[in-house]
Amino acid sequence: DAGITQSPRHKVTETGTPVTLRCHQTENHRYMYWYRQDPGHGLRLIHYSYGVKDTDKGEVSDGYSVSRSKTEDFLLTLESATSSQTSVYFCAVLRGAYGYTFGSGTRLTVV
Amino acid sequence: TQLLEQSPQFLSIQEGENLTVYCNSSSVFSSLQWYRQEPGEGPVLLVTVVTGGEVKKLKRLTFQFGDARKDSSLHITAAQPGDTGLYLCAGDGNAGNMLTFGGGTRLMVKP
Incomplete structure (x- = not known):
């Protein structure tokens, strides 16, 4: 596999707080x-x-920002979490001819 | 925006039955991929089809890419309980190497 690690695997946070997924x-x-x-x-x-x-925006970028200061790390930040951002978040890498490989996901709950 | 529609959304069958999952779009894709996802994990790539009319086989799974590269199908022969999972199709429109996913087909194979 492509050695993809997502952290944390689970997180519960309050509405309005910033959250960063790695x-x-x-x-x-x-x-x-x-x-x-x-x-x-x-x-x-x-x-x-x-x-x-x-970096560039995708289909549902509102309320999210990203940063990539090193090749190996891609951070996703929710500046002020809302309940509509409760979801499972997956990171993926493109491995050329081998297609896309996904991480195991982060389950985020915003209460 | 390129859309992919998968059908059916849910499928519950007995072990040994055959099934087909469809993935349709009005857009042309440079390639189309099929993934399988198990609970608590990220999607795992099964196959990539690139050429219109292409057929690929993976044991009991047969994947076909439509001649116009707008649709695809996944056929499973003699389904087994181990085939249970969420099947996702995804098209690569070649705009920044971004995948567009279908909504998924949740398959349950009962012993």
Whole structure:
């Protein structure tokens, strides 16, 4: 596998607080992605990165920001968490011809 | 926005039965991927189809890419309880290497 680690695996936070989720990879892949998965919506792209400090918005980027200061780390920040951001968040990397590999996810609950 | 519609959303069958899952779009994709996801884990890539009309087989699973590269199907022969899971199709429109996911088909195979 692509050595993708997401942290934390589970988090409960209060409305209005900032939250940062981390995705760490060990194989120097260029492209990294953040998706959220919700019942009835499948997986939707939040933000993606095509290199260090190179990021762009996905389909559902409002309320989220990302940073990639090192190849191996891609951070997703919820500046002020809302209940609508309760979801399961997945990080993925593009492994060229081997396709996309996903992390095990972070289950975030905003109360 | 490129949309992928999967059908059926839910499927409950007996062991030994055959089934087909469909993934349809009005958009053309440069490639289409199928993933399987188990509870608490990220999606795992099963196959990538690239050429219109392409058929790929993975043991009892047969994947087909439509001639126009707008749709795909997954056929499982003699389903087994181990096939239980969420099946996701995803299209790569080649815009920044971003995947668009279908809503998923939740399959349960009863012994």
